[in-house]
Amino acid sequence: MDGIAVLADSQGGNTKKIARAIAEELGVVLGDINAPVPDDAKILFLGSGTYSGHTPGDAIMRFIRNGSFAGRRVALFGTAGYENDGQRMIGIMADALEKKGATVIGVNGGRGRLFIIKLGRPHQEDFDGAKAFAREVVGSG
Ligand SMILES: Cc1cc2nc3c(=O)[nH]c(=O)nc-3n(C[C@H](O)[C@H](O)[C@H](O)COP(=O)(O)O)c2cc1C
Numbered sequence: 001m002d003g004i005a006v007l008a009d010s011q012g013g014n015t016k017k018i019a020r021a022i023a024e025e026l027g028v029v030l031g032d033i034n035a036p037v038p039d040d041a042k043i044l045f046l047g048s049g050t051y052s053g054h055t056p057g058d059a060i061m062r063f064i065r066n067g068s069f070a071g072r073r074v075a076l077f078g079t080a081g082y083e084n085d086g087q088r089m090i091g092i093m094a095d096a097l098e099k100k101g102a103t104v105i106g107v108n109g110g111r112g113r114l115f116i117i118k119l120g121r122p123h124q125e126d127f128d129g130a131k132a133f134a135r136e137v138v139g140s141g
Pocket of ligand 1: 082
């Protein structure tokens with residue numbers, strides 16, 4: 001789908017698997033979080049695992065710090081062991097993006113879609129949820 005990019009900071013691979021499911025649903029290739037923001041991306045799906053308490057990964061925070069987000073819409077997602085930590089992690093990304101002029105697309109009253117990783121890996125329900133999230137965001141215009 002034109003104008004959409006999907007990127008993730010995933011140190012252990014869980015968030016990357018979720019990101020791949022989102023990208024596949026939208027018919028795009030997973031982007032590189034260590035490259036600049038793709039110029040033509042009007043909607044960015046950005047994801048991260050939750051590390052050291054409740055923080056996003058270093059690579060995604062660098063991506064946000066260095067990128068230009070004015071006029072772009074961002075749909076956030078994340079994975080975590082714990083709901084509270086993951087929601088705080090998404091909040092940190094959302095605050096940083098809004099300061100840079102992005103519009104963060106809300107999801108179910110929250111600021112992004114969180115996947116709690118049970119038994120160490122994403123399960124089919126997570127992939128189904130990721131695909132539904134992708135459709136919802138794009139369908140919302
Ligand atoms: C070094 C490390 C620290 C973590 N710290 C937290 C944490 O403080 N809170 C939490 O909810 N999950 C924590 N987790 C769990 C990860 O957020 C979870 O496994 C996530 O899916 C990792 O994403 P990734 O596989 O894409 O790196 C931690 C995982 C690692 C490896």
